[in-house]
Amino acid sequence: MQRSKLWARLKSWEALLFIILCVVIFVNLRLSSHYLDLNNLANIFHLSIEKSLMVLIMAFVIINGEIDLSVASIMALGATVLAERYEAGWSIAAGLALALLVGLGCGLLNGLFVAYMGIPSLIVTLAGQIGYRGAARIILEDRSVGDFPKWFTSLGQDGFIGPFPITSFLFLALFILGLVVLQYSVFGRYVYAIGNNRAAAEYAGINAKQVKVTLFMLSGLIAALAGACYAARLGNVRANAAEGFELDVITIVLLGGVSIFGGTGTMLGVGLSLLVVLNLRNGMSLSNVDGNTQTSVVGSLLILSVLIPNWMQRLQRLLSHLFAKNPKLFNRGGAAEPKSPVSVHQ
Amino acid sequence: MRRVRRLVPLQRLRELSLVLILIIVIVIFGNQIDNYYTPRTFNRISSTVALITLVAVGQTLVLLTRNVDLSVGSMVGFTAYYLGRHLSKTEDMSPMVLAAMAMGIGGAMGLINGLLVAYGRIPAIVVTLGTMAIYRGALVRYSDSKSVATRELPPWIKDLPQETLYKFGEYELRALPGIALGAVIIFFFILLYSSFGRRLYAIGSSPEAAHLAGIHAPRMVTLAFTLCGALSGLGGMVYLARFGTITVEAGRGLELQVVAAAVVGGVSITGGSGTVLGAMLGAILIGTLEQSLIRMQINEFWKDAVMGLCIIVAVSVDRILINQLTPWWSRTELQRMPEEPHAEV
Numbered sequence: 001m002q003r004s005k006l007w008a009r010l011k012s013w014e015a016l017l018f019i020i021l022c023v024v025i026f027v028n029l030r031l032s033s034h035y036l037d038l039n040n041l042a043n044i045f046h047l048s049i050e051k052s053l054m055v056l057i058m059a060f061v062i063i064n065g066e067i068d069l070s071v072a073s074i075m076a077l078g079a080t081v082l083a084e085r086y087e088a089g090w091s092i093a094a095g096l097a098l099a100l101l102v103g104l105g106c107g108l109l110n111g112l113f114v115a116y117m118g119i120p121s122l123i124v125t126l127a128g129q130i131g132y133r134g135a136a137r138i139i140l141e142d143r144s145v146g147d148f149p150k151w152f153t154s155l156g157q158d159g160f161i162g163p164f165p166i167t168s169f170l171f172l173a174l175f176i177l178g179l180v181v182l183q184y185s186v187f188g189r190y191v192y193a194i195g196n197n198r199a200a201a202e203y204a205g206i207n208a209k210q211v212k213v214t215l216f217m218l219s220g221l222i223a224a225l226a227g228a229c230y231a232a233r234l235g236n237v238r239a240n241a242a243e244g245f246e247l248d249v250i251t252i253v254l255l256g257g258v259s260i261f262g263g264t265g266t267m268l269g270v271g272l273s274l275l276v277v278l279n280l281r282n283g284m285s286l287s288n289v290d291g292n293t294q295t296s297v298v299g300s301l302l303i304l305s306v307l308i309p310n311w312m313q314r315l316q317r318l319l320s321h322l323f324a325k326n327p328k329l330f331n332r333g334g335a336a337e338p339k340s341p342v343s344v345h346q
Numbered sequence: 347m348r349r350v351r352r353l354v355p356l357q358r359l360r361e362l363s364l365v366l367i368l369i370i371v372i373v374i375f376g377n378q379i380d381n382y383y384t385p386r387t388f389n390r391i392s393s394t395v396a397l398i399t400l401v402a403v404g405q406t407l408v409l410l411t412r413n414v415d416l417s418v419g420s421m422v423g424f425t426a427y428y429l430g431r432h433l434s435k436t437e438d439m440s441p442m443v444l445a446a447m448a449m450g451i452g453g454a455m456g457l458i459n460g461l462l463v464a465y466g467r468i469p470a471i472v473v474t475l476g477t478m479a480i481y482r483g484a485l486v487r488y489s490d491s492k493s494v495a496t497r498e499l500p501p502w503i504k505d506l507p508q509e510t511l512y513k514f515g516e517y518e519l520r521a522l523p524g525i526a527l528g529a530v531i532i533f534f535f536i537l538l539y540s541s542f543g544r545r546l547y548a549i550g551s552s553p554e555a556a557h558l559a560g561i562h563a564p565r566m567v568t569l570a571f572t573l574c575g576a577l578s579g580l581g582g583m584v585y586l587a588r589f590g591t592i593t594v595e596a597g598r599g600l601e602l603q604v605v606a607a608a609v610v611g612g613v614s615i616t617g618g619s620g621t622v623l624g625a626m627l628g629a630i631l632i633g634t635l636e637q638s639l640i641r642m643q644i645n646e647f648w649k650d651a652v653m654g655l656c657i658i659v660a661v662s663v664d665r666i667l668i669n670q671l672t673p674w675w676s677r678t679e680l681q682r683m684p685e686e687p688h689a690e691v
Contacts, residue, residue: 119662128658131653138651254472295479
């Protein structure tokens with residue numbers, strides 16, 4: 001009994017990610033002597049803090065069986081609102097509050113169309129992606145706004161403890177919060193239940209519409225917060241900030257073992273996959289690989305991460321068919337692998 | 347009324363209402379913009395729409411099977427760059443050979459997508475999100491981050507956008523919209539009358555039923571992705587002819603416009619319903635809005651916000667109308683058919 005549990009752990013997605021992470025770190029260590037510098041380690045998180053923040057909430061959204069393509073646009077809109085209001089004489093705090101409110105509003109709009117109109121989230125948030133970006137363009141046109149007060153930019157740039165800025169700790173806190181909420185709270189269980197089988201969840205008395213709207217609102221809120229981090233980190237804001245971030249965010253979540261059809265995946269897996277992608281990109285940057293090639297390596301990893309378990313499963317099925325006398329040999333340990341994507345054309 | 351309902355299927359009604367919206371949009375812009383009803387406007391809009399339409403036709407084939415292809419932008423960019431580089435090296439090359447090459451390259455990339463989705467059993471959104479990055483990375487690698495400049499190209503491809511196929515009065519059907527229109531007509535009939543087309547609808551409507559009916563879904567899905575790739579490749583040629591200068595960023599973000607066009611045109615993202623005619627009308631609507639808003643000169647920065655709004659409004663209105671109309675519209679069908687006694691099993 002004990003042994004089979006251990007075996008299941010070892011076969012789990014998280015274990016595989018952990019092994020990949022170790023390989024990536026090992027290769028990075030061999031490639032560059034600067035990898036272990038504390039400054040470099042801080043940079044790994046610091047340079048993509050916005051993506052990391054959005055990954056957390058995207059995991060919730062995808063596990064719930066939806067998708068949010070509009071996060072990067074809401075993020076740009078949040079940063080834009082903050083910058084424009086500051087320029088108009090508001091304090092940073094008031095601007096930030098308005099930016100968060102705008103993010104919440106955008107999320108609410110997405111959520112209402114998805115939950116109450118029944119339009120697929122891919123379409124709603126695609127329209128949102130174009131529309132919210134457009135709103136940011138209306139506000140800032142093609143200007144770049146900066147000149148934030150020193151204390152604000154130092155929040156995003158300077159070390160808080162060692163070289164790690166305070167935004168890194170914000171991420172850490174939100175990660176732990178996300179882990180607890182997703183894995184150990186009633187709301188988290190609702191998210192899984194709806195993602196697994198919405199009809200069943202509704203018959204069980206879960207208000208799926210409410211959960212979905214809440215998630216989209218949170219997604220908008222976190223995206224706007226990420227926008228504020230972006231403004232603090234770079235010190236100036238343009239309307240085309242963060243274009244294409246949503247794809248990176250979704251890639252990290254899917255690589256973390258979250259099924260695109262919803263219902264499976266863990267926060268731990270998502271966190272590990274975030275570490276894998278960030279370290280991989282950092283290692284490639286240290287060895288002068290350009291951004292597009294980095295993205296395509298991550299893309300290949302994404303495809304392989306689903307393809308290989310699928311093949312393994314088929315191989316297992318084939319083997320257990322051949323050794324039909326003892327089918328249990330290859331069938332122990334329960335749900336070790338992520339749910340095989342229910343291919344729609346079987 | 348009953349006869350009308352019998353003659354016009356709901357899908358046609360959807361397309362008719364799109365045409366109506368299109369006319370309203372054109373009339374509104376015509377009132378706002380001076381010299382709007384001129385051949386120049388028509389030509390400008392039609393050559394913008396050509397590229398989106400061509401790729402949207404391919405996207406429709408994929409969407410019908412409940413899949414989605416997000417890599418079309420990268421495929422267009424890669425093909426456009428490859429053809430441009432090739433043309434700058436070889437002097438004489440006939441347009442037909444070039445088009446075949448474009449479709450071959452695009453088709454190969456689409457085939458990879460299709461095989462991974464159908465036989466690798468990976469969700470289409472995962473595969474094409476990955477290949478979108480991979481094809482773009484391949485383009486950067488292949489091009490060494492250099493651009494193709496217009497002056498390197500032979501004259502015939504630069505003149506292709508000005509080529510006139512057919513004239514009605516002052517309005518000309520130019521070559522690029524002609525290619526797109528050709529693709530729409532061909533695939534309209536393929537989807538409507540060929541067994542391949544009907545199988546795509548069957549797979550999208552109900553995978554289980556299609557399987558029980560003996561349809562080999564993986565083969566059809568692979569074929570749909572390959573055709574989508576081939577049409578994107580042709581789109582790459584159109585892109586090259588239209589813009590001339592090709593950077594590694596060519597076609598980035600096109601996939602969103604294409605999916606938006608198909609969806610506005612009534613192609614369901616959950617598969618099984620929609621026509622290429624609708625996708626074309628969606629592309630025309632989006633292209634008209636885009637070009638007209640640019641010409642309005644009130645503020646070009648309003649363009650994206652208005653586009654986003656239009657997409658969500660179009661889809662919502664479509665959803666509400668179709669939900670309301672479907673029972674009433676199909677009532678005649680039920681009344682006409684006498685109830686058949688169930689066969690004894």
